Structure formats: structure tokens, C-alpha cells
Amino acid sequence: MYLSRHRSLRRPARTLVLLAAGTLLAAGCAKAGTAGTATGSSDGDGAKAAAPVKVGLVYSRTGPLAAYGKQYLEGFKAGLEYATKGTGAVDGHPIEIAEQDDTGDPAKAVSEAKDLIGKGYKILAGSTASGVALQLAPIAAQNKVLFISGPAAADQVTGINDYTFRSGRQSYQDTLTAASFIGDAKGRKVTVLAQDSAFGQANVAAVKQVLGGEGARVDAVLAPPSATDLTPFAKQAKAAKPDLLYVAWAGETAPALWQSLNQQGVFSATKVVTGLDVAASYPLFGAAGEKISFLNHYFGGAAGTEVEKAMTASLEKAGAKADLFSPDGFTAAQMVVHAVEETKGQVADTDALVKALEGWSFDGVKGRLTIRAEDHALLQPMFQVRLTGNGAAAKPSVEKVLGPDEVAPPVAKAAG
Incomplete structure (x- = not known):
């Protein structure tokens, strides 16, 4: 399933900035280590714009599981649109997404995650492959970063540490x-x-x-x-x-x-x-x-929920279709937005992000979902x-x- 450990030259991250309607975000407005703080850049009228919340997506854009990664990313974008009601922002904080391609290689994923953490990212998501998730989870705990694993199904991800959650099902x-x-x-x-x-x-x-x-x-x-x-x-x-x-x-x-x-x-x-x-x-x-x-786990049309209908409409608008791992990305975005809402954009307090998600029940694509507080299993x-x-x-x-x-x-x- 996974590529060899041979390291290739790392491609630069693709960055997708989702902004509230009418809001312009100047490049460089948030310094490394300040993502999600209360400060921001001036909007030109002297007022302070809310700092962006940086979210790093480490997933398989290429490699053996690239098809799964594509579905995850499409679902994440649809979920962000849904959870932010189309604004791309939470409490005025634009959600800024940086994509990193791990190619399914755990060593490359660890390198990419460390790079994002060094730049001040406090929220990581993705992990198409189980081997990647099992390597990123300890990194998240060591650095007190919120990590939301995606399609990776290995049971060991559940309960691995206090900072790791999952947005998909498990084996x-x-x-x-x-x-x-x-x-x-x-x-x-x-x-x-x-x-x-x-x-x-x-x-x-x-x-x-x-x-x-x-x-x-x-x-x-x-x-x-x-x-x-x-x-x-x-x-x-x-x-x-x-x-x-x-x-x-x-x-x-x-x-x-x-x-x-x-x-x-x-x-x-x-x-x-x-x-x-x-x-x-x-x-x-x-x-x-x-x-x-x-x-x-899921196929397009399996659930018949209102949330599924919203996801399907968003995907179709973007030229995509609902598929096996679309809900994993969609749910991850719901989780990110909820955590940021509960902390009012103060994502530097990762323990508060964790507390916001533990025990949370919500309407997802597949129906009613619950994040079990004891071990962060996603009941679905x-x-x-x-x-x-x-x-x-x-x-x-x-x-x-x-x-x-x-x-x-x-x-x-x-x-x-």
C-alpha cells in the first residue's frame, strides 16, 4: 500500500485560502507561531483584522492512495463551506489551508508535519494511509498540536494520545x-x-x-x-x-x-x-x-440525510461526486470549525481545542456522529x-x- 522510504525532493505546499466574503487577507499577516491569536493586520482603515486560523492537510495527493486523498480533499472543502455557511471564516478568522502531499510515505509525512508545526500550525488533518497516521499521532502529542486523522482505518489510531482524533471509520x-x-x-x-x-x-x-x-x-x-x-x-x-x-x-x-x-x-x-x-x-x-x-463505510446516496444532500450539492458545484471517503474530509472540516468556534479562534490553546471536540455529537453526512470522550473514537x-x-x-x-x-x-x- 505504501511507497518506499526513498526520499524525493519535497514539492512546495499548495495553499488554499478560504476567506469571508468581502475580506482581503494580505500576505504575511500572520507570523510563524501566531496562528489563531487575537492579533492581525490592519485592514487599511486602522481596524485590526482577525488573524487567520492555519490548518495543515497532510494527505496523499499522489501515490497509491491518491484517489482516496482526492475524495478527502474535495469533502474537506465541501465541509468547510457547509460549516462556515459559505464564508470560509469562523468568528471573523479566515481558515487558511496548506496542502502537503505525503505520497503515502510515513517518513515524508513526518517531515511535512514538522515543517508545518515549525511555521506555527496548531491544527493538522489528513492521513489517507494508516502507516502515516500512526507516525503523525506521536508528533502531534509531542508538539501539542490537534491532529484529525482521515481515511486511515488502523484501530491503533483511536486512543493513541490526547491530541489525536479521527474523522473516518476504523477497522x-x-x-x-x-x-x-x-x-x-x-x-x-x-x-x-x-x-x-x-x-x-x-x-x-x-x-x-x-x-x-x-x-x-x-x-x-x-x-x-x-x-x-x-x-x-x-x-x-x-x-x-x-x-x-x-x-x-x-x-x-x-x-x-x-x-x-x-x-x-x-x-x-x-x-x-x-x-x-x-x-x-x-x-x-x-x-x-x-x-x-x-x-x-459510505457510498454516494447511502445516507439520505440533509447534511449528505448539502455535501453532494457542494461537490457537484465543484465538479466532483460523493464517494467513499468524501465524508471523512467533510467531517474533518466540521470538527475543525467546531473547535475553532468553541475557542473563538484562540487555537494556540490546543488543550481547549481537544476539550471542545471530546464528547461532541453532531449531524454528519452519514447521520448522527459522536466523538467518544474517553478515546476519541468516532461513533457512526x-x-x-x-x-x-x-x-x-x-x-x-x-x-x-x-x-x-x-x-x-x-x-x-x-x-x-
Whole structure:
């Protein structure tokens, strides 16, 4: 899933400044270390303009998870528009966004995060990849910076420290949704097919904890993230003869995986459960798509909420469409705006930002969301989904909505 640790020349950050209507922000009005303070530049009439609130987005603009990063960014922009009622500002403080491309490489992400922190950024968000999130979280704690992880699903992100939150779902919620398909797991054999990465290992651990705890025998087939010939791993999965094959996969090799599984006759040999990926992947399942039981974090139109309608309208206005990780960006923006509102733009007090988010319940794209105070897990609905039709005609539909309590992960004790 992740690129090698070879360091390339870092590209300069792209900066997006979202301003309140009629407000002009002069370049250089906020010095490093003063983001979100009460002071600002003169507006020309002698009055003080509110200082901008700087938010750094460290995400995969390129690399294996670039499609996920694109959805996250589009969702974030839509969420910022929604949460600020189109002004791009909170209590007069313009929200200033700096984008950093981590390419999915944790080492590069750490470098980018440190650079932003050195420039005075007190709020970081993003993390398309789990390996990135697990490296950025300790940096946030060491520097007392608010960090809101995005699509990264590794369970270890929840409760890792007091300064880390998440705006997406986690592997345990996926696993509980998968478990809802098989009923009594006692005596059943479950095989997890995944990449040997932070994301894949988190899924194996979650399946062992959830289904293994209910009496299932759990084993795993793990493929190197760099593998492109996936036939050997499809063969291993079939040879394991599981009652349930749980596939946890992400990234650009997914089409090759499904092709290999189909060629090896896995779909007719066992029950296959997997997460429904981005819309572009729907045609790749072919006729086998109707044989798969899909757990789902989100697809466009899944929720039917007023917030979802607002997000969809904003995305379409920008030439984009709602997809798997659009809500992760949208929710992150809601969280940023709420924290800044509660602190009246005084983001230098990071502990106050944390306090503002802990225990907060709000209406999100998927429905009612709650940030659990004890460990910052994001409690949210999940979906059982059916895919019908082949090729371009393949369309998802919700079979069942699982409430936040049904898929709530166990409380993780915060490390500090």
C-alpha cells in the first residue's frame, strides 16, 4: 500500500485560502507561531483584522492512495463551506489551508508535519494511509498540536494520545459490520486476505478479536503491498477452505486481486465479505459482484440525510461526486470549525481545542456522529450493501443500516 522510504525532493505546499466574503487577507499577516491569536493586520482603515486560523492537510495527493486523498480533499472543502455557511471564516478568522502531499510515505509525512508545526500550525488533518497516521499521532502529542486523522482505518489510531482524533471509520467498525453477515461464528473458519501493511494487519487483529472472540478459527493470507501478481495469494485463500473469506484491501491493485479471485473460483467456493470500495471499482467485480456480501463505510446516496444532500450539492458545484471517503474530509472540516468556534479562534490553546471536540455529537453526512470522550473514537452508522448489475451498470444499494452502538469499538485507554 505504501511507497518506499526513498526520499524525493519535497514539492512546495499548495495553499488554499478560504476567506469571508468581502475580506482581503494580505500576505504575511500572520507570523510563524501566531496562528489563531487575537492579533492581525490592519485592514487599511486602522481596524485590526482577525488573524487567520492555519490548518495543515497532510494527505496523499499522489501515490497509491491518491484517489482516496482526492475524495478527502474535495469533502474537506465541501465541509468547510457547509460549516462556515459559505464564508470560509469562523468568528471573523479566515481558515487558511496548506496542502502537503505525503505520497503515502510515513517518513515524508513526518517531515511535512514538522515543517508545518515549525511555521506555527496548531491544527493538522489528513492521513489517507494508516502507516502515516500512526507516525503523525506521536508528533502531534509531542508538539501539542490537534491532529484529525482521515481515511486511515488502523484501530491503533483511536486512543493513541490526547491530541489525536479521527474523522473516518476504523477497522473494528468494518469487522463488526462483516460479522453481522454470518451470525453465530462459533466453530466457523475465517480467513483474512489482506496486504501486509498497517491497514491489513489492523484488520487481521480486529477479526481475531471480534470473530475469534466468538469462537471462530481465524487465520490470514497476507500479500506484500508491492505485489502485483496476486494469483498465488488467491490460491492460498481458496486452499484454506474457509467458511468466510474476509478481504481487506486498498489501493490500485484491487482490480488485479478481484480478477485473481474470480479466475481461481473463490466466489463459488466460499462466502466472501469485503468493503465496498470507491465507485470506480464497481464495474471491476463483474458478475461476481452479486455474489459478494459488502460492508460499507459510505457510498454516494447511502445516507439520505440533509447534511449528505448539502455535501453532494457542494461537490457537484465543484465538479466532483460523493464517494467513499468524501465524508471523512467533510467531517474533518466540521470538527475543525467546531473547535475553532468553541475557542473563538484562540487555537494556540490546543488543550481547549481537544476539550471542545471530546464528547461532541453532531449531524454528519452519514447521520448522527459522536466523538467518544474517553478515546476519541468516532461513533457512526455503517452499512450492509448489495451490488447489482454488471460493468458500468453496477449500482450499490443499502440492505441494512447498523447503528453507531451496533458497531462501536471497545474503549481504548488513551496513552496520554
